[in-house]
Amino acid sequence: MPAPLRIGDLVVDPPILQAPMAGFTNAAFRQIVREFGGSGLLATEMVNARGFVWLDENEAEHPDRLWGVADEPRPLAVQIWDNDAATMAKVGRRLVEEYRVSIVDINFGCPVRQVTEKAHSGSYLLREPQRMFEIIQRLVKACRPTPVTAKIRLGCSPENVNCNEVARVVEEAGAAALTVHGRTAKDMFRGNADWERISEIKSHLRAIPLIGNGDLDSAEKVVAAFDNYNVDGVMIARACLGRPWLFAQAAAALRGETIPPEPTLAQQRDVMLHHYRLVTQRFGEDKGTILMRKYACCYAQGKRGARHFRSHVASVSSAEEFYAIVDQHFPITDPQP
Template identity: 85%
Template sequence: MTDLSARVLPPPPLMIGDVVVDPPILQAPMAGFTNAAFRQIVREFGGSGLQATEMVNARGFVWLDEHEAEHPDRLWGVAEEPRPLAVQIWDNQPETMAKVGRRLVEDYRVSVVDINFGCPVRQVTEKAHSGSYLLREPNRMYQIIEQLVAACAPTPVTAKIRLGCTRDKINCNEVARVVEDAGAAALTVHGRTAQDFFKGSADWERISEIKSHLRDIPLIGNGDLDSAEKVVEAFRRYDVDGVMIARACLGRPWLFAQAAAALRGEAVPSDPTLTEQRDCMLHHFRLVVDRFGEDKGTLLMRKYACCYAHGKRGARHFRTHVAKVSTAAEFYAVVEEYFPVD
């Protein structure tokens, strides 16, 4: 492993093909959460060098396209958003992935097309033989990446993986070589196996070891980064070119700005006051309702509201009530009465 004890911060910008990611802090694609409203909130705070959509089912995209239906909700906002922006897709058929990748490049002008080889959810793995299931089939991974790279050129293609399917079958080093040999422009590694889901701690030593198995492409580490201090530690201690923040940002979209300041050697901004956090959540709610309407928007916002309250005094009481709202009036009333205050 490279001696990183003397590594100087801030780290240089991350290059994914010709795409400049500065700062090298990426927002993870998270199903059900990282839609256009959430991405806008993160963008307003700043600090993320590359944002990503929710993962898109490539086969579902093709079906909608063939039936002249509206493209997936998960692509809401993509065409108009500031760049750089990544879209993550998943499936196990190289031809389907290539077809969708080309549409994303031609019609949506995305900056990066990312492949999900890390999702551990049973509906994706055991039922669809996709996501982290494909870690047991490196040859199939190679075919998917190779065809997608050819279809998307010159737009870079990246891959996100886990350490392996199970703790006794960790094959991330082998998979990393396959990813690079197939033509991917970067590799993101979540430091758990699919078997772990999100239990235990991410193994950053294992992530760091992968770097020696790559020749030229950057390595991005992911897992348990829930503070600016941990982001700084990741760059100081481990051989990574970038980091990806996931679940910790869902109720704290200002985390990226805090991490970016820390990497620049500046004072880390304090968390917003509870009143400011409440106002941020209400802004988020209005963005969702503007897109999906009051009924669907209110239902979608329940889970976000729980994230904003997480870890605060009275959060459980707030969650109990906000989980039952179905109208905007009910949402505002519950926030007014139960959201934690300063």
């Protein structure tokens, strides 16, 4: 069993983190992950710092991406993004004072064009380490004593891999931990995450922990990441969206225990319906049903008839339609041999 992860004064045990994912890791999803257990640190969706400030100044409701944050169990990280140090610091201080978050994480890894090319944020900033330094340093000062962490990719492109340099900058600026996704921004999610490259970064850090991220879709791969690479923690991302029990499986494997089996298809269906009820309680039937379409597709992934189910559930707009599609098309038993 790897040692607990220490991020500043925060102890993350087990050292398995749930990745912040835009459009997915809201309070409903986090509640379900927490019910299964196994993740030492959960995170919100990434929050646009500039948008947060605008809402605040116009006395509007704070972003839906902060739904549940004030009241849910700790530890909990909130990830924010922007390219302006003063804006980031202002939002970070509010998150610490008003929301009492456990960690403020900075997104330097998002490869989506709307964030990179249009807003010059996320992984775009990997080409400007000095600007990253200024943002981190300003945020660390504003959030103290709450730890500030950073998430990066290997670089902007395979021809411009600068993760070692960036890692040193992140630590020198005062960040308490570094998470690295093992692809470049240009790669998006194509190909395989390069865990050798992630592991090499450890020698460029003096004291802060290194968290590896990418392609961890089984308990066995989580164990292998700790066994084969020089990381202090791991972060599970896309693989958990339709399998929120993956964290519990990985934690059991790290303890040397028997890995809990996948829930039956009927049990997975019940988890999905529980998720749907949580979403509609917050957003109402109309908006909640539309939001649930993408989650339902995740729960179906890899199952018999998944494409057929997705084609139907992708257009539902009411609870009646949603339950009818689930009853008719979501498999509850494996096909007979």
